[in-house]
Amino acid sequence: MTVRGRFAPSPSGRMHLGNLLAALLAWLDVRSQGGIMVLRIEDLDPQRCSLNKAEQLVEDLQWLGLDWDEGGLEPEYCQSHRSHHYQVAFDRLEAMGLVYPCYCTRAERLAASAPHASDGAVVYNRRCAQLTQTQRDMLEAQGRRPAFRVRVPHQTVTVDDGHMGPYTQQLDTDCGDFIVRRSDGVWAYQLAVVVDDALMGVNHVVRGCDLLTSTPAQAWLHRTLGYQPPAFYHLPLLVDAQGRRLSKRDRDLDLGVLREKYTPQELVGWLGWLAGLQKEPKSATPRQLISRFQWSKVPKKSIAIGST
Numbered sequence: 443m444t445v446r447g448r449f450a451p452s453p454s455g456r457m458h459l460g461n462l463l464a465a466l467l468a469w470l471d472v473r474s475q476g477g478i479m480v481l482r483i484e485d486l487d488p489q490r491c492s493l494n495k496a497e498q499l500v501e502d503l504q505w506l507g508l509d510w511d512e513g514g515l516e517p518e519y520c521q522s523h524r525s526h527h528y529q530v531a532f533d534r535l536e537a538m539g540l541v542y543p544c545y546c547t548r549a550e551r552l553a554a555s556a557p558h559a560s561d562g563a564v565v566y567n568r569r570c571a572q573l574t575q576t577q578r579d580m581l582e583a584q585g586r587r588p589a590f591r592v593r594v595p596h597q598t599v600t601v602d603d604g605h606m607g608p609y610t611q612q613l614d615t616d617c618g619d620f621i622v623r624r625s626d627g628v629w630a631y632q633l634a635v636v637v638d639d640a641l642m643g644v645n646h647v648v649r650g651c652d653l654l655t656s657t658p659a660q661a662w663l664h665r666t667l668g669y670q671p672p673a674f675y676h677l678p679l680l681v682d683a684q685g686r687r688l689s690k691r692d693r694d695l696d697l698g699v700l701r702e703k704y705t706p707q708e709l710v711g712w713l714g715w716l717a718g719l720q721k722e723p724k725s726a727t728p729r730q731l732i733s734r735f736q737w738s739k740v741p742k743k744s745i746a747i748g749s750t
């Protein structure tokens with residue numbers, strides 16, 4: 443079977459070092475197996491995303507020397523233009539009786555939920571699942587607009603991650619009923635990513651470990667909608683010398699700043715070294731790393747980066 447992987451950047455800002463590592467390894471995973479690379483723009487949130495930023499992302503990927511075979515800025519590969527696909531999936535979930543409106547505010551959700559043991563995320567307590575139609579009508583009359591949640595079963599789901607190994611969650615207690623459409627009408631990432639990967643034929647998903655905890659729910663959603671879940675490969679997080687996770691707040695590691703300091707070959711060589719593909723952080727093109735790429739070389743534990 444042909445490997446089909448994807449870049450799925452969100453144009454809410456410049457990519458940071460963690461995004462670059464994920465992009466490079468997703469590309470190497472595909473190119474080392476003669477696969478097809480898809481570029482999808484994850485611009486669901488109109489408040490945070492813009493076409494200008496999406497164009498910058500595309501230009502940044504090209505600057506790094508990463509290419510793709512399908513997708514890009516064409517509407518059919520931009521989530522903001524794919525509502526009709528998400529609506530079809532939503533309607534199917536609704537027809538299965540799995541969707542219900544949730545009127546909770548953020549404060550109510552936090553107050554009424556038990557913190558998730560492993561990553562601090564909260565598990566929704568199904569407060570709104572029991573509302574009667576009369577109660578719903580009263581809330582709507584007060585001007586409350588619901589988000590929509592999907593009801594997960596009491597089921598254990600194990601994802602056999604291609605890099606990290608088996609990862610198991612009990613869906614109802616570890617994940618909880620998750621939002622598929624926000625109260626402002628924006629489709630939730632969890633629904634969009636599953637629909638898009640399925641409809642775009644993506645069968646290899648390479649991404650950061652911060653998404654591992656959402657993966658069992660995504661695998662379940664794939665199967666519930668009649669799709670085959672892709673193979674998942676999660677990358678360790680990048681951390682600073684103190685072991686803190688890098689984030690978009692570390693502005694010195696976003697590509698706008700990195701491009702002022704490094705050539706693409708220096709940056710790719712550095713990422714290749716962080717990923718265990720070369721012994722030194724010497725310059726390299728993405729193509730030069732293809733023959734050196736093996737998942738067994740990539741660290742599983744968090745990768746500490748030195749000073750830039």
Ligand SMILES: [Zn+2]
Nearest residue numbers: 544545546570
């Ligand atoms: Zn609720």
